[in-house]
Amino acid sequence: MSHGSGGRAMAQLIDELFRVHLDNPLLAQGNDQALFTPPPGRLVASTDGHVISPLFFPGGDIGALAVHGTVNDVAMAGARPLYLTASFILEEGLPLADLERIVASMGAAARAAGVQVVAGDTKVVERGKGDGCFISTTGIGVVPDGIQISGDLARPGDAILVSGSIGDHGVAILSKRENLGFETEIVSDCQALNDLVAVMIEAVPSIHCLRDPTRGGLATTLNELALQSRVGMQIREPLIPVRPEVSAACELLGLDPLYVANEGKLIAICPGDQAETLLAAMRAHPKGRDAAIIGQVVEDAHHFVQMETAFGGSRIVDWLAGEQLPRIC
Amino acid sequence: MSHGSGGRAMAQLIDELFRVHLDNPLLAQGNDQALFTPPPGRLVASTDGHVISPLFFPGGDIGALAVHGTVNDVAMAGARPLYLTASFILEEGLPLADLERIVASMGAAARAAGVQVVAGDTKVVERGKGDGCFISTTGIGVVPDGIQISGDLARPGDAILVSGSIGDHGVAILSKRENLGFETEIVSDCQALNDLVAVMIEAVPSIHCLRDPTRGGLATTLNELALQSRVGMQIREPLIPVRPEVSAACELLGLDPLYVANEGKLIAICPGDQAETLLAAMRAHPKGRDAAIIGQVVEDAHHFVQMETAFGGSRIVDWLAGEQLPRIC
Numbered sequence: 001m002s003h004g005s006g007g008r009a010m011a012q013l014i015d016e017l018f019r020v021h022l023d024n025p026l027l028a029q030g031n032d033q034a035l036f037t038p039p040p041g042r043l044v045a046s047t048d049g050h051v052i053s054p055l056f057f058p059g060g061d062i063g064a065l066a067v068h069g070t071v072n073d074v075a076m077a078g079a080r081p082l083y084l085t086a087s088f089i090l091e092e093g094l095p096l097a098d099l100e101r102i103v104a105s106m107g108a109a110a111r112a113a114g115v116q117v118v119a120g121d122t123k124v125v126e127r128g129k130g131d132g133c134f135i136s137t138t139g140i141g142v143v144p145d146g147i148q149i150s151g152d153l154a155r156p157g158d159a160i161l162v163s164g165s166i167g168d169h170g171v172a173i174l175s176k177r178e179n180l181g182f183e184t185e186i187v188s189d190c191q192a193l194n195d196l197v198a199v200m201i202e203a204v205p206s207i208h209c210l211r212d213p214t215r216g217g218l219a220t221t222l223n224e225l226a227l228q229s230r231v232g233m234q235i236r237e238p239l240i241p242v243r244p245e246v247s248a249a250c251e252l253l254g255l256d257p258l259y260v261a262n263e264g265k266l267i268a269i270c271p272g273d274q275a276e277t278l279l280a281a282m283r284a285h286p287k288g289r290d291a292a293i294i295g296q297v298v299e300d301a302h303h304f305v306q307m308e309t310a311f312g313g314s315r316i317v318d319w320l321a322g323e324q325l326p327r328i329c
Numbered sequence: 330m331s332h333g334s335g336g337r338a339m340a341q342l343i344d345e346l347f348r349v350h351l352d353n354p355l356l357a358q359g360n361d362q363a364l365f366t367p368p369p370g371r372l373v374a375s376t377d378g379h380v381i382s383p384l385f386f387p388g389g390d391i392g393a394l395a396v397h398g399t400v401n402d403v404a405m406a407g408a409r410p411l412y413l414t415a416s417f418i419l420e421e422g423l424p425l426a427d428l429e430r431i432v433a434s435m436g437a438a439a440r441a442a443g444v445q446v447v448a449g450d451t452k453v454v455e456r457g458k459g460d461g462c463f464i465s466t467t468g469i470g471v472v473p474d475g476i477q478i479s480g481d482l483a484r485p486g487d488a489i490l491v492s493g494s495i496g497d498h499g500v501a502i503l504s505k506r507e508n509l510g511f512e513t514e515i516v517s518d519c520q521a522l523n524d525l526v527a528v529m530i531e532a533v534p535s536i537h538c539l540r541d542p543t544r545g546g547l548a549t550t551l552n553e554l555a556l557q558s559r560v561g562m563q564i565r566e567p568l569i570p571v572r573p574e575v576s577a578a579c580e581l582l583g584l585d586p587l588y589v590a591n592e593g594k595l596i597a598i599c600p601g602d603q604a605e606t607l608l609a610a611m612r613a614h615p616k617g618r619d620a621a622i623i624g625q626v627v628e629d630a631h632h633f634v635q636m637e638t639a640f641g642g643s644r645i646v647d648w649l650a651g652e653q654l655p656r657i658c
Contacts, residue, residue, distance in 0.1 A: 006544025006590075007649030011553070030557055031480050032402045032540060033375035035472065040369050046362035047414035047467060049452040073361045085376035087465035089418065121465075123378040125656060131458040136416035136450075136465035138376060143364065151360050211361060215335025224340070228359055261335070320336030327454060 001092050004124025017100055018120055021107035026083070026118040034118035038082065039142050046073035047138040053327045055102065055132050057176045059169075059188030060263070062135055063106035068192045068263060069214065069329060070139040071113045075194040076210040076266065078149040078201050079141035084110060085119040086137050091130035102133060113192035115139070147201055153208040154229035158297040159275030161268045163196065163282055164189070164290040165241040166218050170260035170325050171249045184245045189264035196287040200268065203281030209269040212262065214329055216320040219258040221267055222305045223319045232300020235317070236308045239294045259320050261328040269297060330421050333453025346429055347449055350436035355412070355447040363447035367411065371472040375402035378465040382656045384427065386505045388498075388517030389592070391464055392435035397521045397592060398543065398658060399468040400442045404523040405539040405595065407478040407530050408470035413439060414448040415466050420459035431462060442521035444468070476530055482537040483558035487626040488604030490597045492525060492611055493518070493619040494570040495547050499589035499654050500578045509582075513574045518593035525616040529597065532610030538598040541591065543658055545649040548587040550596055551634045552648045561629020564646070565637045568623045588649050590657040598626060 002009040019027065026034045050066045060068075067084065074081040086106070090099065110117050172188040174180075193212065201207060209229070213221035218240070226233050242250075242257050250257045264287070270278050275293050282288030295307075305317040331338040348356065355363045379395045389397075396413065403410040415435070419428065439446050501517040503509075522541065530536060538558070542550035547569070555562050571579075571586050579586045593616070599607050604622050611617030624636075634646040 001655050002651045004544075004655070005649060005651065007549055007651065009651065010544075011648070029479065031406065033373040033406050033408070033468075035371055035373050035406060035479075037371050038367075042364055042366050044362040044364050045412060045414055045448055045467075045469065047416045047448050047465075048450045049416035049418050049465065051418055051452045051454050077360065077362050077364060079362070083374060085374055085467045087376045087378035087416070087467075089378050089380055089463055089465070119374055119376050119467075121377045123380045123463075123656075123658075125380050125460060125463075128457060129460040131454060134418055134452075134454075134463070136376075136378065136418070138374075138414045138416075138448075138467035139362075140374065140469065141362075150358065150364075215333075215339075220336055319340070320334060322331045322334065322336065322338065324334065324336075326330050326333070327452075329452075 001124050004122060017103055021103045022117040024116040026116055041145060042143040043140055044074055044077040044079045044143060045138060045140050046070060048073060049136040050329060051134050051327050052329055054176060057188055058172050058185055060190035061102060061105050062133055063102035064109040065190050065263060066135040066137045067106055067109035067113060068190050070137040071115060071192045071194055072212045074139040074141035075197040076212055077143055078147040079143045081115045081139050081141040081194050083118045083140045084115050084137050086117055086135060088122045089130055089134040090124045091132050092124055092127045094132050113194055146205060149207055149210050151209055151211060151225050151228040154225055154231050154269045154297045156231055156297050156299045157272045158208055158269045159272050159293050160233060160235060160295045161279060161291060161293050163266045163288045165243045166262055166265060167242055167246045167250060167257035167260035169263040170328050171246050173328055174253060174325060175249060182245060182249060186245055186249060189262055191264035191287060193266055193287060196285050199281050199285050200278060204270050204274045204278040206274060207268055207270045210266055212266050214261050214263060217259040217261055219317045220320045226303040226305055230303060232298045232303060233295060233305045234298050235295030237310050239292055241290050241292050258317060259324050263329060330453050333451060346432055350432045351446040353445040355445055368471050370474060372469060373403055373406040373408045373472060374467060374469050375399055376467040377402060379658060380463050380656050381658050383505060384461050386517055387501045387514055389519035390431060390434050391462055392431035393438040394519050394592060394658060395464040395466045396435055396438035396442060397519050399466040400444060400521045400523055401541045403468040403470035404526040405541055406472055407476040408472045410444045410468050410470040410523050412447045412469040413444050413466055415446055415464060417451045418459055418463040419453045420461050421453055421456045423461050442523055475534060478536055478539050480538055480540060480554050480557040483554055483560050483598045483626045485560055485626050485628045486601045487537055487598045488601045488622050489562060489564060489624045490608060490620060490622050492595045492617045494572045495591055495594060496571055496575045496579060496586035496589035498592040499657050500575050502657055503582060503654055504578060511578060515574055515578060518591055520593035520616060522595055522616060525614050528610050528614050529607060533599050533603045533607040535603060536597055536599045539595055541595045543590050543592060546588040546590055548646045549649045555632040555634055559632060561627045561632060562624060562634045563627050564624030566639050568621055570619050570621050587646060592658060
């Protein structure tokens with residue numbers, strides 16, 4: 001508890017742990033706020049709380065996730081993420097070694113994504129009033145001139161693309177949580193997508209929408225975009241990439257991969273005549289190798305997402321109702 | 330739990346509660362990030378997690394506190410706070426009426442301080458894995474040209490000022506927590522200080538340091554500044570404003586008001602010859618009515634904070650060691 005008091009123990013924790021792993025000139029200012037001069041123009045800000053359980057999982061941990069999740073939300077405006085802030089809420093008794101592993105992972109993820117953690121805060125709550133470690137990150141990025149990407153810009157005739165296989169993250173977490181030993185270990189797709197987005201907007205500056213299908217999965221995110229843009233969507237099930245092992249695990253667990261969270265995939269919507277150009281740019285990048293065009297935007301006053309199934313039928317893909325997988329991010 | 334799932338229940342919660350109370354054009358964009366064009370120049374960003382217990386206390390609640398705390402951290406760079414983001418971590422079972430009261434209070438505090446909550450996130454954890462409501466806020470502000478305020482700029486000969494009585498917040502929380510019924514109710518000083526800071530930097534643009542003495546209180550904050558600026562400080566106990574009822578409560582509770590948290594006070598350090606001008610500007614503002622010059626910056630290789638006591642003696646005012654009042658903010 002004394003590490004959250006604002007006193008000497010907290011100052012030591014900051015010096016010996018946070019400054020070591022997250023070091024950068026802005027954080028080193030040592031004030032209660034970071035001062036910087038961003039490039040002129042439009043900025044975006046986004047915030048996300050991370051409460052994932054367990055803290056460490058195949059393919060990542062809460063530290064890396066807290067960086068990737070917020071970097072991706074910033075990048076989904078077509079922006080270049082520059083600065084992050086991080087607020088830690090720790091439960092009394094969290095082993096310092098676990099905290100160090102988390103912060104080190106955060107630092108590595110930030111360096112890899114080209115962002116700086118410029119400000120932070122740590123609070124400690126009593127045992128039983130938290131759950132190890134929660135991290136809220138906020139990201140700030142700059143939007144290149146001429147780029148206009150927003151969830152309300154999908155238009156009938158647009159193509160819908162996804163950057164790779166869906167469901168990996170949610171199934172990885174659940175199999176770890178339930179101690180399911182699948183033959184092939186399923187690994188979270190937890191990764192920063194800002195580099196992929198950069199090549200995409202260079203290839204097709206007229207992209208209309210980008211969004212990462214996290215909580216609620218592909219199905220819920222498409223419904224959000226359809227509602228926001230006041231359009232309908234038609235997708236084709238056989239075109240949606242799902243790894244065979246994820247598909248098998250979903251069957252076993254009674255999950256629909258369309259609703260399972262992802263942490264390293266994006267949905268892109270662009271004018272139909274640009275779809276092949278965009279697809280080629282995505283496939284040329286390692287994080288978009290398995291990208292696919294999965295459907296199109298249509299006129300629909302009900303803003304439905306409809307899916308042609310593998311058997312040739314058609315069904316409405318609704319919003320996630322209730323909860324599927326709690327604390328997945 | 331379903332309100333944290335990313336699905337329909339969460340979309341409803343956002344529409345019916347967060348959008349209603351925090352409404353502004355940037356939040357209404359409805360994307361996973363907010364897009365805005367700040368005034369050109371230097372920006373500051375600051376983040377703070379709020380885990381105060383109880384959620385509602387005399388003089389405020391966690392919603393107002395989450396706005397004031399971050400607005401103040403931004404303002405302590407001399408900056409004008411413009412944008413806030415808010416990340417909520419809710420415990421399953423938190424009454425929706427409590428959440429609404431918190432968010433409404435947050436909205437009112439933001440409007441009063443002239444800032445917009447431009448992006449938010451909500452996560453829900455299982456009963457027993459949180460404690461009602463935690464809120465992490467991040468603030469972004471713009472620094473006026475010519476202003477250079479930082480914790481490392483205190484110089485020997487500078488004057489040390491405080492904007493009003495200390496210890497109110499911590500004692501208010503503790504008396505509520507312990508159900509102590511004092512004759513005079515002690516109320517938290519929880520308030521936004523950006524308007525006070527604006528008149529201060531207009532009167533004395535050469536202010537060297539500003540910092541709000543929250544966790545760890547006046548004593549710890551002065552030690553932080555002394556260390557950061559590599560100077561010593563001499564303060565005089567009789568000059569430090571403490572309300573009689575706070576002083577009495579501290580005696581009863583075995584607390585030293587120097588270490589008790591504040592949420593609506595600031596420390597200012599400025600060139601000695603500007604101190605009276607700064608004091609006059611502070612006292613002319615309702616939030617600085619009880620401002621006082623409490624001491625001066627001196628040369629000291631040990632970076633000690635020394636205090637002349639009411640009885641004419643002298644003692645070293647050390648950092649807070651261990652914890653005094655957990656979860657005070």
